[in-house]
Amino acid sequence: MVRGGRRWLCCRNGAQATLEFAVVAPLFFLCLFGAVDAGLWALETGAEVAAVQQAARDAASAAGSPLSEAAPNAAQLAGDIAPRLRQSLFATTIVPWCGVNAAGCGAAACPASPAEVQARFGPRVVAICVEQEAPPACTTPPPGVASPFPPACGDSPIVTVRVIGYIAALVPPGLGIGAQGGEVPSDVVASTHVLRFAP
Amino acid sequence: MTARPRRPARRRSDAQAALETALVIPILLLLVANFIAVMLMVSVQQQLDSATSLAAESRFQAAQTAFDVHGMLCCPDPRCCATSTSSASLQTGDLPTGCRYAAESFYGTMRSFGSLLRWQLQTLCTYGGDSSGGGSTPYPGSPSGSEVTCDVGSIGSDGVTHPGYRDRSLDPPSGLEVVTCDATATLSFSTTPLAWGVFWSPTLHAHSEALPPPFRQ
Numbered sequence: 001m002v003r004g005g006r007r008w009l010c011c012r013n014g015a016q017a018t019l020e021f022a023v024v025a026p027l028f029f030l031c032l033f034g035a036v037d038a039g040l041w042a043l044e045t046g047a048e049v050a051a052v053q054q055a056a057r058d059a060a061s062a063a064g065s066p067l068s069e070a071a072p073n074a075a076q077l078a079g080d081i082a083p084r085l086r087q088s089l090f091a092t093t094i095v096p097w098c099g100v101n102a103a104g105c106g107a108a109a110c111p112a113s114p115a116e117v118q119a120r121f122g123p124r125v126v127a128i129c130v131e132q133e134a135p136p137a138c139t140t141p142p143p144g145v146a147s148p149f150p151p152a153c154g155d156s157p158i159v160t161v162r163v164i165g166y167i168a169a170l171v172p173p174g175l176g177i178g179a180q181g182g183e184v185p186s187d188v189v190a191s192t193h194v195l196r197f198a199p
Numbered sequence: 200m201t202a203r204p205r206r207p208a209r210r211r212s213d214a215q216a217a218l219e220t221a222l223v224i225p226i227l228l229l230l231v232a233n234f235i236a237v238m239l240m241v242s243v244q245q246q247l248d249s250a251t252s253l254a255a256e257s258r259f260q261a262a263q264t265a266f267d268v269h270g271m272l273c274c275p276d277p278r279c280c281a282t283s284t285s286s287a288s289l290q291t292g293d294l295p296t297g298c299r300y301a302a303e304s305f306y307g308t309m310r311s312f313g314s315l316l317r318w319q320l321q322t323l324c325t326y327g328g329d330s331s332g333g334g335s336t337p338y339p340g341s342p343s344g345s346e347v348t349c350d351v352g353s354i355g356s357d358g359v360t361h362p363g364y365r366d367r368s369l370d371p372p373s374g375l376e377v378v379t380c381d382a383t384a385t386l387s388f389s390t391t392p393l394a395w396g397v398f399w400s401p402t403l404h405a406h407s408e409a410l411p412p413p414f415r416q
Binding site for chain 1: 228230246249256261300306307310311
């Protein structure tokens with residue numbers, strides 16, 4: 001009796017341990033992957049912030065001459081910062097965002113959302129885009145400036161560099177964070193004024 | 200005789216396991232929630248540093264003698280430019296153009312995490328600060344509801360010179376005149392799913408200095 005009871009007790013204990021493991025394991029892995037993913041996300045976002053800041057500085061002084069009105073080239077900027085981003089954005093593809101119908105790759109309207117990048121390039125892709133916003137027309141001359149007024153009253157354009165898309169992550173499908181599993185949305189922006197050698 | 204005492208022992212062990220699980224899981228979730236909160240804080244701080252840094256640097260894209268025309272607004276921040284009559288708009292008319300450039304760069308860069316931040320609003324444009332303790336003076340008419348404050352020097356069309364921020368740690372003891380931008384915000388997790396386990400709200404501060412490039416000196 002004692003022997004049979006021990007065997008039953010042993011099997012019941014084994015089943016109990018399995019049941020406990022089945023309950024605890026998902027929570028444990030949720031916590032583990034959550035912590036790892038949070039660290040990974042912070043690392044990737046930090047790299048993106050540093051990259052767009054550098055790209056904005058480059059774009060601000062990227063024109064060929066101090067008087068040039070040419071927009072910076074998204075492909076050149078992407079080529080400039082992509083190697084740095086590749087070191088941090090694991091399993092994520094980096095592409096320049098050029099105008100859909102544009103022959104070259106000048107400043108094109110940036111995608112409105114990460115989903116737009118995904119629709120064009122597929123999952124786990126971030127696009128580097130450059131926007132240049134011209135200053136408003138000069139209707140009122142600045143103080144002390146005589147006619148003829150300089151274009152835009154001497155105001156310089158604003159250049160915006162954006163890294164937008166979905167970065168690879170350990171997020172399981174169906175969690176609702178990314179459009180697909182294994183990705184989280186990312187949208188990092190940097191804006192600055194274009195360098196002009198104004199007097 | 201030998202089997203009798205085992206029964207209560209197993210029950211006690213079952214209860215102990217359940218109790219241990221009940222104790223450990225909330226603590227584990229709490230730790231993870233706070234770890235995620237710290238990671239979020241680091242990312243926001245990086246973004247804030249980047250925005251103030253670009254703001255300070257972009258001041259030099261405008262000449263020291265350039266001033267905005269009366270009634271001008273800060274763009275492209277939607278808060279400033281959505282409607283020209285909005286009371287929240289930052290009016291930069293009659294202020295150094297560099298101040299507007301700094302604000303535009305700051306707002307243009309600091310577009311993420313907006314819902315998590317409670318800003319300490321400050322005067323947008325000041326002058327004459329000193330690292331040895333001298334306070335900055337607001338430019339006349341400078342808006343006070345700005346999320347970033349910049350200390351910039353200027354030379355008015357009437358010849359009046361407003362000195363910039365003097366940093367005595369550079370080339371002491373006289374120091375060098377620089378541009379500084381500061382922003383302070385409290386990071387609030389109350390509107391995020393982390394609110395159940397994160398009970399702290401860190402105050403983040405970013406300070407950036409920029410030296411004039413050679414062509415501006």
